[in-house]
Amino acid sequence: MGLPYLKDVVRCPQCGSADIVYSCEPKCCFNHVCAECRSTFELNTQKTGQSDPIWVENKEPGSGDATTGCASCGSLRVAVMKTEPDIIVVCGECQALSKVVVEEFVPGVF
Numbered sequence: 001m002g003l004p005y006l007k008d009v010v011r012c013p014q015c016g017s018a019d020i021v022y023s024c025e026p027k028c029c030f031n032h033v034c035a036e037c038r039s040t041f042e043l044n045t046q047k048t049g050q051s052d053p054i055w056v057e058n059k060e061p062g063s064g065d066a067t068t069g070c071a072s073c074g075s076l077r078v079a080v081m082k083t084e085p086d087i088i089v090v091c092g093e094c095q096a097l098s099k100v101v102v103e104e105f106v107p108g109v110f
Contacts, residue, residue: 003079038108045098056092
C-alpha cells in the first residue's frame with residue numbers, strides 16, 4: 001500500500017471541504033476548484049532541500065484529482081509524507097521532499 005495522495009488530505013482554504021477538483025493540466029497550472037463553495041486556488045510546491053530514499057508506489061493521480069508537481073523534477077508521482085504543520089510530499093521519481101503551498105486563492109460564495 002502506498003502513501004496517501006494529495007486528494008486524501010487537501011482541503012478548501014475557505015470552507016474546509018475535501019471535495020476538491022483539479023481543473024487544469026500540468027503544462028498550464030495546478031488550479032483547483034472547491035465543489036462546495038467554488039473557491040479556486042493553485043497547489044504548488046517549494047523545494048525543501050531534503051530528500052527521502054523511500055520507495056513511492058503511488059502512480060500519477062486521476063485527471064480530476066487534486067495534484068501538484070514535484071518542486072525539483074516536476075513529476076506528478078508525489079505522495080504525502082506528513083500533513084502538520086505543512087503538507088510535505090515525496091517524489092516517486094527523484095525522492096525530493098517538497099512543501100505544498102496554496103497560491104492564487106480566489107474565495108468562492110457559500
